[in-house]
Amino acid sequence: MSDALTPETPHYIPAPGTQTLLDYADLPIIDLTGAGTPEGRIALAAQARDAMTNHGFFYVINHGYKSEQTKRIFDIADVPFAQVEDEEKQVYAGTMKKTGSYQGYKLRQYWHIDNGVRDQLEHYNINRDISKRAHPPALRPFLPEIAEFGRHNHEEVLHPILRLLALGLELPEEALVNLHGYSAVGETYVSSYPRSKEEELKTNNVWLKGHTDFGTITILYSQPVAALQILAKDGSWKWVKHIENALVINAGDALEFLSGGFYRATIHRVVQPPVDQQNYTRLGVFYFAMTDDSVVLAPLLESPVIQRAGVMKVFDGVEPPTMEAWRKGRTAAYGQSDLKPTRKGVEEEVINGVVVKHYN
Ligand SMILES: O=C(O)CCC(=O)C(=O)O
Numbered sequence: 001m002s003d004a005l006t007p008e009t010p011h012y013i014p015a016p017g018t019q020t021l022l023d024y025a026d027l028p029i030i031d032l033t034g035a036g037t038p039e040g041r042i043a044l045a046a047q048a049r050d051a052m053t054n055h056g057f058f059y060v061i062n063h064g065y066k067s068e069q070t071k072r073i074f075d076i077a078d079v080p081f082a083q084v085e086d087e088e089k090q091v092y093a094g095t096m097k098k099t100g101s102y103q104g105y106k107l108r109q110y111w112h113i114d115n116g117v118r119d120q121l122e123h124y125n126i127n128r129d130i131s132k133r134a135h136p137p138a139l140r141p142f143l144p145e146i147a148e149f150g151r152h153n154h155e156e157v158l159h160p161i162l163r164l165l166a167l168g169l170e171l172p173e174e175a176l177v178n179l180h181g182y183s184a185v186g187e188t189y190v191s192s193y194p195r196s197k198e199e200e201l202k203t204n205n206v207w208l209k210g211h212t213d214f215g216t217i218t219i220l221y222s223q224p225v226a227a228l229q230i231l232a233k234d235g236s237w238k239w240v241k242h243i244e245n246a247l248v249i250n251a252g253d254a255l256e257f258l259s260g261g262f263y264r265a266t267i268h269r270v271v272q273p274p275v276d277q278q279n280y281t282r283l284g285v286f287y288f289a290m291t292d293d294s295v296v297l298a299p300l301l302e303s304p305v306i307q308r309a310g311v312m313k314v315f316d317g318v319e320p321p322t323m324e325a326w327r328k329g330r331t332a333a334y335g336q337s338d339l340k341p342t343r344k345g346v347e348e349e350v351i352n353g354v355v356v357k358h359y360n
């Protein structure tokens with residue numbers, strides 16, 4: 001069915017689930033149905049706090065999009081990759097180094113991964129305010145749906161999660177929501193491609209090195225191709241399992257800074273999928289949330305929880321950056337700067353006076 005509001009587009013057919021036995025992370029599932037009442041929120045806040053402090057990742061279910069709506073978003077997410085020619089993609093390429101903003105295409109091979117091998121990930125990033133930049137003609141009919149998707153993520157997913165996380169810090173429910181007005185928010189579609197055997201060898205099968213996200217909360221729409229791994233407390237990498245129509249939520253640097261290290265920005269990476277999924281394209285849909293640009297990412301010391309837990313020392317001798325400075329610094333440098341190898345498997349770069357680590 002198609003009309004002016006939902007223009008027709010080919011269905012994106014996701015890869016079948018993997019039959020390979022993988023060492024999965026045992027992540028908690030937060031059912032947002034309960035978030036409608038104060039008692040429900042208190043119970044969920046305890047779950048979210050445990051999840052964030054023990055794993056740094058959790059699933060969200062019953063987030064308001066039915067399976068059919070999520071499928072439609074994947075159909076639309078495929079458009080900037082499947083229906084735009086490579087030449088045209090250049091026209092809409094982002095200017096990360098110059099502007100510190102990811103809007104537009106991040107084309108393949110823009111990032112250096114390891115040993116001279118560059119990435120095979122292609123992104124198309126859209127600000128929540130879809131009018132900030134021109135989009136490829138193929139995508140234009142879908143802009144109203146994309147704008148609504150941004151609003152949904154911001155107000156129906158991000159805000160409810162932030163209320164739980166504020167309660168977990170014993171702060172007023174709206175304390176974190178108030179830092180996330182409807183501005184300065186990015187949204188990303190990601191697609192990735194198979195690479196050569198030689199490239200896999202040179203990078204140890206790593207597609208995207210271990211990293212933390214730089215915003216507050218990342219919302220990832222679960223998809224079937226296994227590749228995402230998180231660094232567990234015991235130092236091992238665990239796979240993130242696909243759950244149909246679930247969201248995978250994690251904290252980024254900005255939330256770690258605001259919570260004085262109480263909510264950790266968990267390190268994660270993307271590796272080659274298991275053998276039975278290696279010939280499929282992996283299409284991801286993300287909403288990367290940040291605070292408003294002007295927010296200073298200093299610990300919220302009015303939180304009794306932060307007072308009791310103590311503040312992690314990330315800003316030794318430097319002023320905490322604003323969200324804008326942190327976002328621009330991380331965006332401009334990522335995959336471009338010379339990383340300094342330190343102990344085995346960890347490389348470092350300094351952004352706004354803060355050491356950012358990259359894990360192999
Ligand atoms: O592709 C994924 O599953 C995760 C990608 C990711 O971590 C990122 O883009 O920051």
Ligand SMILES: [Fe+2]
Pocket residue numbers: 211212213268
């Ligand atoms: Fe990430």
